[in-house]
Amino acid sequence: MKAPEMQAYMKSAMPFLGVRKPARVALLKSLPVIPDRDEWLHAVQTLWREATYREERYVALSLSGDRRFQSVDLMPWFDEMIVTGAWWDHVDEIASKRVGPLLRSAPEVVRPLVLEWSTDEDRWRRRTSVICQLGSKGATDVDLLTACVDANADDPDFFLRKGIGWALREFAKTEPGWVRSFVEARPGLSPLSRREALKHL
Template sequence: MDASLVAAVETGLAAAADPAKAPDMQRYMKSDMPFFGVAKPQRAALVKALFQAHPIADRTTWVDTMAALWREATHREQRYVALDLAGHKPYQRWQDVDLLPLYEEFIVTGAWWDYVDEVASRRVGPLLRQDPDTIAPRLRTWAKDDDRWKRRTSIICQLAAKQATDTDLLTDTIEANIDDPDFFLRKGIGWALREYAKTEPGWVRHFVDTHPGLSPLSRREALKHLAQ
């Protein structure tokens, strides 16, 4: 890993910390892990400078550095930076299906929407489109997993897919969770359908009409921008 980058992230976040904001941020996110109190715009500026100052030369170092930022985090923003590093444009050539176990770790140990939604839509989703034969079967397994965040990921990972949406996969992951009362699953189902309705409103309308078991929340979200 790039130990100098990991250390610089902690030092930079500590220097930018706002102790007055930190408790409110922690309370809003219902987080056991404390915050430094660094808002997203300030974090983005810091990350840009640090990533420029500490370029990573190889894939192994990049992966190990992401993992270290995540696993060694004492404050929530350090894990946000791990996700920022995962999405850093110069390193996108290293994205491949071998990253799925690490992203799965982020999902399971992060276990909250701020982490999970980022990983699902911006990391797992692109991997699905890159190698559907490998990733789609894994997502069908995740859709029935005991972990609700893996299940949510399987449902919302295609938010940005538009015309490339695998509707069979979307159907399978929703149907596997349609009876679950969990708020985050019901909200995720509605969100996934609402986004796809921007591309194929007729498909979504038909799906809703033929799935009376959808919760009122999922149905309302799915039809939010369609004529009632």
């Protein structure tokens, strides 16, 4: 797939270079390790903010997941990435692989912010609140998941409805009975969310 096709598929205003994921992964592996946290964050932020091609943001997104440097003080930065990235290819990775782990490790800090996002005007913050617990399995904060889904269940936005179904479908792998009861108790849940949630039940 070439750059114009990649841009059209992603419906991206930012152009593509046409570099596919395997090549980006190889590039990342060839880069020297950044030992200093401040230097790392500066590199990630500069690459993201000054990107003129979407692949540059993909590289910044990958670099942002360096496990050595993850801590709750990065939440404002991840919030910036969510709002400025503003599309599922950026937001979904930030939600599930950046915000989610921080939520599990420091719920006292991250949980109130996720609750705020669940009712925010920005749909990508709201989608993040719904899907950030993907992969949490038995560590899922059920009350938080409930609050975030219920806050967005009536929204007609496709990405929110799809996100709700996705979050519930994944949690059904751990608690199928809970998800079935949850969906049955909410007749107003959109057909899309309902169908996705019950897909494997």
